[in-house]
Amino acid sequence: MKSRWIVNLVLLLLIVGIVTFLHLRSQPEAEGPKSYSVSALKLSDFTKLTIDDPSKASRVFEKVDGYWYIVQPYKARADQMSIQRILSLVAATTSEKFPAVGLDRFGLDTPRLKIKMNDEEFLFGTFNPVSGEQYIAYKDTVYLLSNSYSDYAAVQTEELIDKNLLKPTEKIAGFDLSHLEQWEKTRLQVDLTDGKWTISVEGAKPDQNGMNEWLDTYWTHMAVKSVEPYTPNHRANYPSFEVKLQDGSRIHFDKLEESPELLLGRPDEGMLYHIQSDVGFSMLNPPLNIAK
Secondary structure (H helix, E strand, C coil): CHHHHHHHHHHHHHHHHHHHHHHHHHCCCCCCCCCEECCCCCHHHCCEEEEECCCCCCEEEEEECCEEEEEECCCEEECHHHHHHHHHHHHCEECCEEECCCHHHHCCCCCCEEEEECCEEEEEEEECCCCCCEEEEECCEEEEECCHHHHHHHCCHHHHECCCCCCCCCCEEEEECCCCHHHCCCCCEEEEECCEEEECCCCECCCHHHHHHHHHHHHHCCCCCEEEECCCCCCCCCCEEEEEECCCCEEEEEEEECCCEEEEEECCCCEEEEEEHHHHHHHCCCCCCECC
16 A cells, blocks of 8 residues: 555656646746847958948048058047947947838937948937937837947047057157257167167166166157147147158157146158147157266
8 A cells, every 4th residue: 555655655746747848838938028120230341331420521441451540630540449439339239120111209300410431321310308318210120229329429529539659550669859959968869779779878777677668668659638720830840759760761750848747740741749748758768878
């Protein structure tokens, strides 16, 4: 009797387990919020970007040899990350989309902003009063997206200029500082050859690690406060210096001011750089370790 009771209990548990399994398997999976991609385009697909804002002149950017440049309203190196943020619109996703009909409902009959990437055009309309997101039309669909995309594109053109003094391809091989006031007497030349620093001043014993740190901090990875277009005054005789490059060429910089901030003009690119005064002082005064 006892063994039959145990067998019946085991069979009962088995049946309960099978019924439970079948019940759970038959339950529909909980659906999460739907997500829609704005496009299947890739950031790397584009070589031209146009931003049309009614409050500003049309701005045009082009990608040359892997780098973005401003070509309108003036020519300048573009800040690469800023352009990537604008282009990232093509990879945006949203849980809300609508057919592109009755565009006046979304403020898209008179767009606040137009962004064109090659031949792909995106129109920016009004903001949703509840979520604060913006209605953006692409092809035959309207998407509700973060307003950050229009914020990225609506900044002043000056904010989209590269804040590095040198192009990514310009590799430093030394400095001719002989035309700066503090180095005129010594006619200072600073050179980096095969990883070793040499100084033209007699008695100078440069600390190699200190010089490498100076180059890295104040030249290789230093971004300026701001930058704007610059028209050189060829009649003015500014203090100046030159950056020597590994390909044998040189880049000339005019020093227009040193206080309350350092102003450096780069005539070949027509750019004027604003640099914090203490940072500027360190830039133009390498740690030479000259014996007294």
